[in-house]
Amino acid sequence: MITVKTIRELRAAVARARGEGKRIALVPTMGNLHAGHIALVEKARQRADFVVVSIFVNPLQFGPNEDLDNYPRTLAADQEKLFGAGCNLLFVPGVEEMYPGGLQSQTQVSVTGVSEGLCGDRRPGHFDGVATVVTKLFNIAQPDIAIFGEKDYQQLAVIRTMVRDLNMPVQIFGEPTVRAGDGLALSSRNGYLSEEQRAIAPALYRTLCDAAAAIQAGERDFDRLIRDGLAALERAGFRPDYLEIREANSLRPATAADHQLVVLAAAFIGNTRLIDNLSVEIAGQ
């Protein structure tokens, strides 16, 4: 595995791999890697011959009061994990390499529809920042495929929409959320939790499971399910940001006629904001 910091080095290595007839995969990350990221890398290995992982804590997708400065940066440990997972090239650009003209003058990519509501409302500008950096990473690495986690469900929908609308020649794969034994979705931000907060955290997934089970059992009063879910999160010690039930593909609010649903939630424990989601397929329809 080689680690490069510049677009020029990345392009040269990818051109060599392509010249050898290799299929290129890209796994974009913000680092502080855990088993969820490694599962994406392993999937990339299965589907391609040359795996590029990027680690870039993208300032463009953070709001002014968010955790950009505190976001964990653990390059040496990440390199070790990626080497073990069969990554071929690690791209770790600095902010200047990615945004040489500064953040203000950066052309931005903005996806309508699926980026509205949910995290799009709670984190204004977030998905413009994500769509912009992912477009840049696609243009820089020109991968055949790119792999993302379903944990960031709305992000995956935004990227799929962007690729479709802008005819980007890259195939997108979404991978299931990797969870701890108690159900908590693995996330770099879990590292912010104290022992006491970590004990509260699995209630987020439990709440999603309860809502999904109620839908499977025939409940279609989604407003009531949302109210119950928000109350359950509060009882557990969360400060809920949102809990919503959406149609799984369009992300519009679900109706009783929909067959593929997703329950999505974001909630704070102290200053730490966790997100999670659970898809619900209504069988036999």
Ligand SMILES: Nc1ncnc2c1ncn2[C@@H]1O[C@H](COP(=O)(O)OP(=O)(O)OP(=O)(O)O)[C@@H](O)[C@H]1O
């Ligand atoms: N538990 C997980 N299972 C599968 N994929 C995941 C998981 N957590 C993150 N990913 C995916 O890894 C990629 C990089 O995500 P990122 O580096 O932001 O990690 P993260 O753990 O989600 O961090 P954060 O705490 O900032 O949300 C994204 O495609 C994301 O969806």
Ligand SMILES: CC(C)(CO)[C@@H](O)C(=O)[O-]
């Ligand atoms: C896709 C991504 C790497 C873009 O910065 C980021 O949003 C993430 O880690 O999910």
Ligand code: BAL
């Ligand atoms: N995992 C999504 C990146 C973010 O929260 O900014």
